[in-house]
Amino acid sequence: MRTTAHCSGCNAEIFWAITATNGKRIPIDAKPDPKGRIRIEEKGPGDCVAHVEKEVGATLFAEGDRFTSHFATCPDAAKFRQPKKPTVAGRMKVRASMTVRTKGESKT
Ligand SMILES: [Zn+2]
Numbered sequence: 001m002r003t004t005a006h007c008s009g010c011n012a013e014i015f016w017a018i019t020a021t022n023g024k025r026i027p028i029d030a031k032p033d034p035k036g037r038i039r040i041e042e043k044g045p046g047d048c049v050a051h052v053e054k055e056v057g058a059t060l061f062a063e064g065d066r067f068t069s070h071f072a073t074c075p076d077a078a079k080f081r082q083p084k085k086p087t088v089a090g091r092m093k094v095r096a097s098m099t100v101r102t103k104g105e106s107k108t
Helices: 088-107
Strands: 004-006 013-019 025-029 038-044 047-052
Touching: 025 047
Parallel strands: 013 047
Antiparallel strands: 004 013, 013 025, 038 047
């Protein structure tokens, strides 16, 4: 049985899982998604391991529901996400600051 919670950003129903690859805690949409790339291995109550399909291969869990990381679907993901790698939002921020700089240069 999974312990569900609600996203602090958009209030969607989620549950927490630990990624099999690096042990990070990630929010998963509580509702299964047929197009999701995450398989959940339930080790015990509230103890879920998330296997990302592209990393483990599609054959590991042929059966069972697929899920999507709530990071991918949450409209407020930026609020609680702490990216270490450059993200789309990060690139957009860089682009925005470049635009500002370009505008400033054209004025002078
Ligand atoms: Zn959310």
